[in-house]
């Protein structure tokens with residue numbers, strides 16, 4: 001059975017305190033919007049931000065419709081003065097996905113799930129992976145998905161990770177500017193895939209540097225992320241293009257599916273398709289890719 005595919009090429013953070021940005025968010029082509037109550041909101045603005053997000057959610061009739069942007073609320077940590085109220089607001093508004101910051105171990109997942117249950121929310125849970133401890137505990141964090149089927153994915157928090165690692169400028173040796181983060185990013189993908197979770201790459205801060213974003217999206221994709229978190233509307237088009245299946249891969253996928261579904265090949269486990277070997281595992285990947293392309297095509301074109 002093919003799992004339903006939801007495109008997550010681009011998840012745009014939208015600061016809850018910025019009403020102008022919230023108004024704009026509805027009309028953008030991002031696959032998802034992360035309504036942020038945490039890092040992007042100053043302590044003095046936390047309460048206003050929560051009210052703004054509540055109003056946004058009340059006015060949003062497309063919270064989970066097919067083809068509409070996925071709406072995710074990033075709450076403050078449960079140990080902060082704001083986390084519990086954020087969660088109560090999100091639960092009350094019926095939001096379908098909640099992103100928890102600074103998840104560091106399995107107990108944090110259990111605590112988040114417990115809170116969600118007590119708030120009467122059936123929201124899916126996303127975890128920010130953004131501390132060295134979280135990286136070291138990835139297996140047990142991801143394994144919590146088996147206990148709580150509502151854990152759906154990891155978001156890499158590269159700014160916090162870089163801060164904790166006290167990274168200096170990247171080496172001038174032709175390596176990726178994210179040289180020091182690459183092993184952590186790869187482990188995030190590995191743990192996510194080991195337990196059937198989504199993995200979304202961190203943000204690119206240099207809004208004006210389009211070439212840099214193109215390169216970083218390509219890097220994230222090559223590492224196995226299915227999309228990137230973004231901070232500015234100008235970054236959406238680049239991420240959507242970078243994380244979409246490319247035309248040659250789609251053509252190959254169509255050929256593989258056609259070959260395996262040809263009655264003449266019934267019962268065969270391996271075929272030669274256009275000169276290259278295709279096994280049943282490639283058939284499975286091909287079907288997934290075609291479903292992904294179909295889901296992207298379904299994503300409604302925004303009105304603006």
Ligand code: COA
Pocket residue numbers: 012013014015020021022024025036039040159203230231232233
């Ligand atoms: N979501 C929705 N709209 C956004 C946006 C976002 N993340 N960032 C900017 N916009 C809007 C602006 O409101 C502005 O709207 P307008 O055309 O109606 O005036 C337009 O896009 C152009 O914005 P611009 O002037 O280029 O940027 P800015 O100076 O207003 O904002 C930032 C720059 C970095 C402050 C802003 O992009 C931002 O807050 N990004 C998200 C930060 C965040 O959430 N961080 C936490 C996770 S790392």
Ligand code: MG
Pocket residue numbers: 039101128130157160
């Ligand atoms: Mg953070």
